[in-house]
Amino acid sequence: MFGRLVYESFRRQKRRKILAGVAITLGVGVATAMIAVATDIGDKISRELRNYGANLIVTPQEDTLDVQIGGVDLKPPSDGAYLNEADLPKIRGTFWHHNIVGFAPMLPVSVRVGNNTDAKNLTLLGTYFSKRLIFGKENFTTGVRITHPWWKVQGAWPDDNSSDVLLGENLAAKLGNKTGDEIEISGQPHRVVGILSTGAAEDNQIVAPLALAQQILGKPGAVRRLYVSALTKPEDALARRDPKSMNPEMFDRWYCSPYVASIAYQLQEAIPHSHAEQIRQIAQNEGTVLSRIKGLMLLVTLAALFASALAVSAAMATAIFERRNEVGLMKALGAGNISVAALFFAEALLLALIGGIVGFAGGALLARQIGRSIFDSQITIEPVLFPVILAIAVIVTFAGSAMAIRRAVKFDPVYALRGEA
Amino acid sequence: MKSDVVKRRGGKPHTSMFLRMLMRAAVLRRGRAASALLAMVVAAAVATAMLNLYVDVQAKLRKEFRNYGANVVMVAKGDQGLPADTLNKVNALLAGHGLAVPFAYVVARTSNGQSVVVSGTNLEQVRKLDSWWSVTSWPANSQDALVGTRAAAVVSPQGKPFDLSFQGRTIHLNAAGILRTGASEDSRVYMSSQDFENWTGVKPSIIEIAASGSSEDVHALIGQLSQAVPAAEVHPIRQIMEGEARVLGKTRATLAAATALIIATAALCVLSTLIGWVFDRRRDFAIMKALGASEGLISGFFAAEAAALGAVGAILGFGIGVGVAAWIGRVNFHAPVVPRFNVLPMVFVGSIVVALISAVLPIFLLRRVQPAMILRGE
Numbered sequence: 130m131f132g133r134l135v136y137e138s139f140r141r142q143k144r145r146k147i148l149a150g151v152a153i154t155l156g157v158g159v160a161t162a163m164i165a166v167a168t169d170i171g172d173k174i175s176r177e178l179r180n181y182g183a184n185l186i187v188t189p190q191e192d193t194l195d196v197q198i199g200g201v202d203l204k205p206p207s208d209g210a211y212l213n214e215a216d217l218p219k220i221r222g223t224f225w226h227h228n229i230v231g232f233a234p235m236l237p238v239s240v241r242v243g244n245n246t247d248a249k250n251l252t253l254l255g256t257y258f259s260k261r262l263i264f265g266k267e268n269f270t271t272g273v274r275i276t277h278p279w280w281k282v283q284g285a286w287p288d289d290n291s292s293d294v295l296l297g298e299n300l301a302a303k304l305g306n307k308t309g310d311e312i313e314i315s316g317q318p319h320r321v322v323g324i325l326s327t328g329a330a331e332d333n334q335i336v337a338p339l340a341l342a343q344q345i346l347g348k349p350g351a352v353r354r355l356y357v358s359a360l361t362k363p364e365d366a367l368a369r370r371d372p373k374s375m376n377p378e379m380f381d382r383w384y385c386s387p388y389v390a391s392i393a394y395q396l397q398e399a400i401p402h403s404h405a406e407q408i409r410q411i412a413q414n415e416g417t418v419l420s421r422i423k424g425l426m427l428l429v430t431l432a433a434l435f436a437s438a439l440a441v442s443a444a445m446a447t448a449i450f451e452r453r454n455e456v457g458l459m460k461a462l463g464a465g466n467i468s469v470a471a472l473f474f475a476e477a478l479l480l481a482l483i484g485g486i487v488g489f490a491g492g493a494l495l496a497r498q499i500g501r502s503i504f505d506s507q508i509t510i511e512p513v514l515f516p517v518i519l520a521i522a523v524i525v526t527f528a529g530s531a532m533a534i535r536r537a538v539k540f541d542p543v544y545a546l547r548g549e550a
Numbered sequence: 551m552k553s554d555v556v557k558r559r560g561g562k563p564h565t566s567m568f569l570r571m572l573m574r575a576a577v578l579r580r581g582r583a584a585s586a587l588l589a590m591v592v593a594a595a596v597a598t599a600m601l602n603l604y605v606d607v608q609a610k611l612r613k614e615f616r617n618y619g620a621n622v623v624m625v626a627k628g629d630q631g632l633p634a635d636t637l638n639k640v641n642a643l644l645a646g647h648g649l650a651v652p653f654a655y656v657v658a659r660t661s662n663g664q665s666v667v668v669s670g671t672n673l674e675q676v677r678k679l680d681s682w683w684s685v686t687s688w689p690a691n692s693q694d695a696l697v698g699t700r701a702a703a704v705v706s707p708q709g710k711p712f713d714l715s716f717q718g719r720t721i722h723l724n725a726a727g728i729l730r731t732g733a734s735e736d737s738r739v740y741m742s743s744q745d746f747e748n749w750t751g752v753k754p755s756i757i758e759i760a761a762s763g764s765s766e767d768v769h770a771l772i773g774q775l776s777q778a779v780p781a782a783e784v785h786p787i788r789q790i791m792e793g794e795a796r797v798l799g800k801t802r803a804t805l806a807a808a809t810a811l812i813i814a815t816a817a818l819c820v821l822s823t824l825i826g827w828v829f830d831r832r833r834d835f836a837i838m839k840a841l842g843a844s845e846g847l848i849s850g851f852f853a854a855e856a857a858a859l860g861a862v863g864a865i866l867g868f869g870i871g872v873g874v875a876a877w878i879g880r881v882n883f884h885a886p887v888v889p890r891f892n893v894l895p896m897v898f899v900g901s902i903v904v905a906l907i908s909a910v911l912p913i914f915l916l917r918r919v920q921p922a923m924i925l926r927g928e
Contacts (some may be wrong), residue, residue: 152822155814156815177797177800181790196702327789328788328789329788358672406732409733412732428881432596432874433811436596439592443589443822451824451829495811500773502803503803
């Protein structure tokens with residue numbers, strides 16, 4: 130009999146059930162989408178923050194002092210120690226290699242540009258643009274196009290295996306060269322394939338594939354600096370401690386957290402005779418920006434949950450309030466308060482489950498759409514979220530119905546049937 | 551008696567009756583009217599809070615982004631340094647919306663003949679501009695210097711006072727603090743601009759500027775600066791500006807999506823409550839119709855009621871929403887979100903429109919039903 134009551138209630142009152150069901154579905158959908166976005170936003174924003182460029186720099190251990198003002202080397206950049214290019218792919222073998230978005234080696238060399246009569250002394254910067262490297266069985270590409278996303282090129286990027294070069298935009302204006310010209314660098318002709326604009330010192334330099342710079346310098350495999358862009362965890366109390374003062378257990382925990390300091394430590398391990406340091410301007414500010422955005426999204430998600438809980442309970446209350454005649458009839462026929470309440474709760478449960486499942490699917494699609502259109506990447510939805518969302522849907526539906534059911538049960542059947550409630 | 555009533559009602563019998571019906575409807579069925587109003591207030595509050603946040607979050611986040619330091623740099627074109635009044639001109643153009651710090655550089659020699667870059671600047675302002683500098687202790691006295699960690703290994707390995715010479719003139723400095731940034735600052739020695747000028751006579755050649763505001767504002771400022779100081783080149787630091795623009799854009803887009811979803815949910819909440827409320831009163835509707843009221847009058851009556859509800863709800867909700875936004879600002883950004891009154895008309899009109907839709911929709915459905923059917927309880 131109870132089952133039939135529920136079944137008939139759904140069959141005969143389609144409009145009301147659909148209204149309540151739609152409200153629950155939409156509420157659950159919005160809640161799911163917002164929770165999915167909020168849980169993933171930290172990841173997405175830290176990837177966006179990588180647009181600020183490298184947050185780690187690796188230099189040779191016995192490096193001489195830079196004598197550099199405004200990005201211009203005043204000391205002949207050819208003396209000093211070097212890193213070995215052959216060691217670079219080992220970065221992919223470190224513990225946190227999945228967190229390393231990219232790296233770019235740099236090798237500045239002094240060159241003479243032009244014919245012998247009016248030759249100029251300039252800096253040529255050798256680097257990777259988008260170089261394919263192999264580590265073990267792994268193939269990957271890295272270079273300034275990943276680590277320095279604000280570098281813009283008019284024309285084309287040179288191939289890493291070619292001897293083509295880019296000219297900084299200020300330098301190009303000074304020399305009167307444009308894309309497609311040939312210029313003579315240290316006695317060899319090279320093709321200019323693009324004009325580079327960075328808003329920094331490179332605007333006055335020639336930028337070339339690393340191999341070309343090494344060839345000019347006469348030191349194959351030499352790298353002066355290495356910029357590494359890594360996804361890191363904001364610093365906390367543990368991260369600020371000196372690893373030398375930690376006990377082994379604490380050290381393991383520190384080593385296995387993607388703090389910028391522990392990644393620097395691992396880079397130092399991977400590359401012999403190197404010194405890795407965080408670039409504090411980038412690394413330190415990331416944490417604050419990230420925590421602000423995460424905090425904001427958390428509060429907004431709470432607002433969304435609140436609004437959808439309210440929408441669901443408003444819809445349920447309306448649906449039940451409209452049925453007080455029915456309650457009156459049931460009570461007049463001898464139904465107790467408990468069986469009336471049980472009927473309503475059973476209906477609410479059914480609605481919550483259906484609305485919860487459909488809403489979860491819809492919310493997942495919505496989150497995916499938000500991820501794709503805003504961040505150009507998928508927002509992954511944890512399967513754990515499904516039972517949680519379903520439980521929330523049931524609880525909110527029950528809570529929303531409870532007040533209305535209490536009031537419906539308390540009706541005097543006589544008034545209800547006479548329509549005077 | 552009858553003439554009294556006629557006189558009392560004056561020329562506008564409909565208006566007074568209309569108002570009375572509106573008032574009595576609200577007073578007599580307090581419970582339902584209150585719950586409808588509550589839904590309206592909550593929805594308007596949530597919408598206000600979200601819109602306020604959306605408008606204000608850009609300014610709030612921009613402030614956080616200024617911790618990345620300068621986004622504009624001014625470099626002297628010649629070797630003579632910047633003209634003496636440049637900093638004043640820059641500060642006048644900034645008008646408090648940013649920070650400008652001059653830097654002067656020379657290459658000095660240590661006592662054992664090594665080259666090291668020395669910079670003279672306003673250390674107090676550098677501390678504000680470059681908040682990421684990790685410094686053991688900031689210099690307080692004259693002849694105190696801030697030594698980069700790599701420079702320290704060369705000039706004063708044990709933290710002892712050291713001598714630097716530039717063009718034959720020597721200065722004696724105390725290593726007051728060690729500086730660590732992970733960038734080129736690590737190989738330099740920083741000192742106060744007064745000591746620096748007395749020693750070298752070199753004027754600042756670079757001004758680093760952290761300008762607040764949107765990227766259009768900053769580009770406008772760059773234009774003004776290069777006009778005001780023709781002896782210098784002014785350019786944006788693209789790394790900082792583009793990174794900021796991207797992160798800010800993504801955050802705002804996400805927040806916009808969230809705001810749209812939340813406002814839609816709040817509107818849904820209002821819609822279902824108000825539809826229930828109007829449906830519930832189909833008896834009123836039937837009686838009015840049975841007594842000969844035109845459909846236009848009835849629709850007008852319900853619409854006026856809904857509009858009044860929407861207006862009151864919007865104003866109350868606006869007040870609460872501003873409070874919620876201010877609270878979120880305080881919790882998350884440690885600065886309250888300023889109330890934006892330009893959000894009010896949006897919330898006001900939006901509330902009334904949603905209320906009108908939810909009042910007119912059931913009327914439209916009930917229109918085809920005979921009043922007798924409703925009154926008989928069918």
